[in-house]
Amino acid sequence: AQRVTQPEKLLSVFKGAPVELKCNYSYSGSPELFWYVQYSRQRLQLLLRHISRESIKGFTADLNKGETSFHLKKPFAQEEDSAMYYCALSGSGWGKLQFGAGTQVVVTP
Amino acid sequence: DTGVSQDPRHKITKRGQNVTFRCDPISEHNRLYWYRQTLGQGPEFLTYFQNEAQLEKSRLLSDRFSAERPKGSFSTLEIQRTEQGDSAMYLCASSSIRVMNTEAFFGQGTRLTVV
Numbered sequence: 001a002q003r004v005t006q007p008e009k010l011l012s013v014f015k016g017a018p019v020e021l022k023c024n025y026s027y028s029g030s031p032e033l034f035w036y037v038q039y040s041r042q043r044l045q046l047l048l049r050h051i052s053r054e055s056i057k058g059f060t061a062d063l064n065k066g067e068t069s070f071h072l073k074k075p076f077a078q079e080e081d082s083a084m085y086y087c088a089l090s091g092s093g094w095g096k097l098q099f100g101a102g103t104q105v106v107v108t109p
Numbered sequence: 110d111t112g113v114s115q116d117p118r119h120k121i122t123k124r125g126q127n128v129t130f131r132c133d134p135i136s137e138h139n140r141l142y143w144y145r146q147t148l149g150q151g152p153e154f155l156t157y158f159q160n161e162a163q164l165e166k167s168r169l170l171s172d173r174f175s176a177e178r179p180k181g182s183f184s185t186l187e188i189q190r191t192e193q194g195d196s197a198m199y200l201c202a203s204s205s206i207r208v209m210n211t212e213a214f215f216g217q218g219t220r221l222t223v224v
Contacts, residue, residue, distance in 0.1 A: 044200070044215040086151050095140055095204045095213055096165065099151030
């Protein structure tokens with residue numbers, strides 16, 4: 001069965017400190033992994049996807065197939081990074097997403 | 110706003126009533142998805158349309174739930190005989206068929222409260 005696990009419900013970090021959001025998945029094939037973000041009072045939006053290998057807003061995520069992980073990292077957190085972050089998996093090819101429970105990030109000055 | 114739009118944004122209904130939600134996807138998007146999100150959880154997949162064809166339904170979609178996309182444009186999600194457990198945020202998303210696993214764009218959601 002496919003599953004996405006985000007072990008941290010809440011991460012509280014100071015501005016300028018590194019932040020890492022953990023995501024582990026289980027899937028028998030080769031899934032595509034995503035990070036979605038939801039800022040306060042805004043809609044869910046794509047932050048980044050593993051196939052693009054981009055750095056978005058200073059965030060990066062590396063797919064580790066051996067550890068079945070897709071952790072999200074940023075070296076220096078900013079206050080505007082405070083949001084809800086969801087890790088998601090797609091294995092179907094047509095875009096159906098399996099989401100984790102989400103991690104709330106709070107960046108304090 | 111040219112993104113995915115959902116209507117209404119909020120709905121309060123009495124248990125046992127029927128409710129219908131509407132989703133207007135991004136105009137050139139062939140794929141449309143419905144998700145449900147309860148407190149403290151990530152969105153859970155409910156159903157998927159490619160154009161007007163409903164190609165997959167989750168086990169979460171009981172017989173009381175029905176979704177349509179009659180002309181391959183907007184979609185409706187109807188819940189009959191609502192129960193308190195149906196209280197949730199209902200999210201609609203759309204994406205393009207041109208690229209596999211292309212980005213899904215989400216609407217603001219419809220928050221349903223069953224009292």
